[in-house]
Amino acid sequence: MSTSQHLALARKWRPQTFNEVVGQQHTLKALENALNNNQLHHAYLFTGTRGVGKTTIARNFAKSLNCEQGISSTACGTCSNCEEVAANRFVDLIEVDAASKTKVEDTRDLLEKVHYAPSKGRYKIYLIDEVHMLSGHSFNALLKTLEEPPEHVKFLLATTDPQKLPATILSRCLQFHLTPLSSNAISEHLSTILQAESHTFEKEALTLLADSAKGSLRDSLSLLEQALAYGNGHISVDHVQAMLGLIDPSALNDIIDALIHQDANALLASSEALASTGADFEQALADLLERFHTIAMEHAVPGKHSCNKITQWTQSLSAEQTQLYYQITLLGRRDCALAPTARMGFEMTLLRLLS
Template sequence: MSYLVLARKWRPKTFADVVGQEHVLRALANALESDRVHHAYLFAGTRGVGKTTIARILAKALNCEAGVSAEPCGRCDSCTAIDEGRFVDLIEVDAASRTKVDDTRELLENVQYTPAAGRYKVYLIDEVHMLSRSSFNAFLKTLEEPPAHVKFLLATTDPQKLPVTVLSRCLQFNLKRLPVALIEQRMQQICAAEGIDAEPGALARLARAADGSVRDALSLLDQALAFGGGGLRDADVASLLGTLDRGQVLGLLDAVAAGDANVLLERIAALDEDVPDYERVLDDLATLLQRVAVAQLAGAEAVAGEDGGEILQSLAGRLQPAQVQLYYQVAITSRRDLSLAPEPRLGFEMALLRMLAFRPAPDDAMPKAGAPRRLSQAAARRQQSPPATTASPAAPGGSAAGVADWPALVTDLGLSGALRTLADNCELVEATDEQLHLRLARRNAHLATRRLKERLTERLRERFGAGVKVRLELVEEAGETVADRAARAERERERQMREQLGNDPEVRELVDSFDAELAQESIRPIDAGRGPASD
């Protein structure tokens, strides 16, 4: 007996077997149970998400000998014939190969005749958007007012190409891409039923590579089984797909975070020995940077259970949030431009070097030509820590009651990242030996996550002792905070810059000569840390 591929062998035969698409299944089941079945349905969605499968199950539900129901019996002659693809009253048409108007007219000539074996004559037209305009015009009248015994089920991957006149005559269902977890769960069920020994990591790789398509996932599963000789091992799947171990990508990101160009180039050279798909590597890099951003803003517990979670947490503490956003932008932009590079390896290498070149740092911390590329620890501290203020914070081990300058205390604690953002937006109301009372405006309540509040309390207790409590109160409007002062100063710099440009003789001459207007909203200080430029 010839081998039947997994995608066909495990194609769902009832609505209960369909993976995902609950919004579609619920609507169809209710229509069948209440006898309110429309004469034309349009199923739209990307490849392999269940458009044709759901249409066939609907045809089976309409023609089951046990009666119209959302749960066809699957045993009668009609159900069996539909499952085997030989039911005479289910007419399946591939619109991609029958695009001409003559094909459509020939198809519609038989619409008037009653079903030969079933209750309804069902026309299943796949890739309906491929029909010509003349074919659509010939189809419109029948689609609007078909005989009572006819149902039209249309499927397409590109509904935008369908005429509005066709869309208005159909009930349209948009099928969604399936999440990775759901595809992985489906493959686990199939592997268990088939007796396949599959490693969880291998299934996870296949589910991610399927890009939301169950059919693609099962096709890849077939390919991986052939590659692995009947077994499914993570290393084999990684080799088949050209993907990398997550640890290798984390190693690249770790070198970028350390600012060490030599180590970074060594790891890229080692990576190149595996001849990877550099577009995929940049995808993986962008994915990891997104998880680092989540760890920074939602707390370390958000990534605690993931592979490499400890490294992600470490990176979240070492990198500024602005750096993570910059690196993410570089990764996705470089992926788009990779085809323009002389070689994929060179384009990938340049993307990571660009991350190093644009890492935010003071002028004296940037490496000079010919100098070692590793940033010194002192430079890294200057990069991550704000400049010290002239105020004197409470001495380590002192009493919390002596705290009068909250901004100076925050600076002295060396807070950074999301924790520094939270502290900068707080106002110190009262400080006693037992408690520090802080206020936070409700508009900034999203900053006060449980993890960040715990970390702020820990840092303050390290300074004032384990007995001190921190009370963070949400109010409608807090007093002026460090963040408010910084924003006010930035607005003042912008105002000065606009005034300076408005009074500049050359600018005024241009305005007068061309009857122009100065776009005030486009004026920004070149370097906010140095104030408005003077020229």
């Protein structure tokens, strides 16, 4: 009996052209101009946090370099070279995970073949991921090739930690820093995917997923898959909050209202309510910090937020009180891990806010 293999969303929706890449327009524009004008460097370095498109952009760049229709920013995607790059089986695209190939012997074995002409493509391309993991001797071996590279070789290096790269390596690469994606860009992309996959969803739930991904598109797709499994194909706010252990916004509103009214009973009742839902108390403090930050911004720039609740709090709390609440909560979050329990640390922070 044959069964179809499930393909993870991050793989299924991996961009196959520059136009499909989400964000990173500054990097894409520079690469497109280089390809269209045939002004190519021998080594490129892509930096940025995880899941922002470093290897995806590198692979599409490799595809454009070796497309049978010629070098351009719009690879055809249908020739054998393009199809093989997309399928991760193009013989002249050598991908290396430096985290598992740290020894100098590994690097030397890799670079021994660098002077051989490409087997099929226009260029032999070395894509080295997490390049900062190479040893010092490995960097020295790589440096010799970067100093005098053969014309038929291109190096595409990717790293989440460029500070660990030797200056001699950095100086020989064109560097592109990929920035974390905005929550709005991630949310819109998730919406596009869900519509294409015929799944129903609540827009606010996608915002929660996007915020939790912290700028990483790949992480957002992993969270989306979890949410689809949790909600049996439907993405709702309640399901996402439960899955991520997020704090109910109304509970945070009750806490701030209790602070304004100096109501200790209501404060401790809010803590009890959070405990009954299995809430993460450190996350609750982090969410309170966001609330106080929003109130402070509204004090500084009135009308910045249209939320009635924010306006109400701004009228009830002075700018000085808001700043003090922020600092107390910040210290409480820092010290929460030192308390006997997270709940105890949370409640002591609430009492300090009340005093």
